[in-house]
Amino acid sequence: MGWFKREKQGITTTTGEKKEIKEGLWYKCPKCQSVVSSDEHKETLNVCKTCGHHERITAEDYFNLLFDGKYTEIAKGLKSDDPLKFEDTKKYVDRVKAVEEKTGLKDAIRVAHGKIESQTAVIAAMDFGFIGGSMGSVVGEKIARAVDKAIATESPLIIISKSGGARMMEAGLSLMQMAKTSAKLNQLSEAGLPYISLLTDPTTGGVTASFAMLGDINIAEPNALIAFAGPRVVKETIGRDLPEGFQRSEFVLEHGFLDLIVERKDLKSKIAQLMAQFAN
Helix, strand or coil, rough: CCCHHHHEEEEEEECCCCCCCCCCCEEEEECCEEEEEEHHHHCCEEEEECCCCCCCHHHHHHHHCCCCEEEEEECCCCCCCCCCEEEEEEEEHHHHHHHHHHHHCCEEEEEEEEEECCCCEEEEECCCCCCCCCCHHHHHHHHHHHHHHHHHHCCCEEEEEEEEEEEHHHHHHHHHHHHHHHHHHHHHHHHCCCCEEEEEEEECCCCCHHHHHHCEEEEECCCCCCCCCCCHHHHHHCCCCCCCCCHHHHHHHHHCCEEEEECCCHHHHHHHHHHHHHHH
């Protein structure tokens, strides 16, 4: 008899128990190279069971993780314009259209409100799949509307950052969003409402230099890249080797720019705990 035989539900070996795994659906951890089925990886919230590597997930994944089931998305129809008629290797309008078709997203951030462990909250979650999570006019406007919704409902605001920085196709208009989002967060503070900033991999550039680091509490997922300029650029600029783990969340925490590092499986309970503390 052969060493294995193929059956309808998967592959069965003659030397051990059958493992019910769909063929072709595998995840290989980029950090430790361990391999598991995609279904098993999803069950652990896209976190490697072997080394704890936190794979990037979408805004919708964070909504499903944090909200108590139901949530309502706001400002869904906002999409990027092209006032500068920008063109590099491709026209900006064509690039946006292609990414929309690929991802189903209108831009690099989604905003929703709902309840986290029975406490009302507004969440703005960035999505790296849309032009590297870059910050353009729509990102700035959606964060502004998230602040307005938080004030109107007297709710805490959570912003989940995941971005390569400002969107170069919108040039100065993109950089203006740094000031816009910072000013709106000041309004939230004046209203006496908390802002919890969650930094995920990667959080860089103008996003780090504005709203990502302005939280009343700044938390991060493990081993997330948190920087203004990336490690390669810094190394080339100063001409020196960088410390081990440079600009990863553990390094940033050690140097005082973060308050907490929280594993993905604990995010909901920790954020709910922080919200309750602010409410007291």
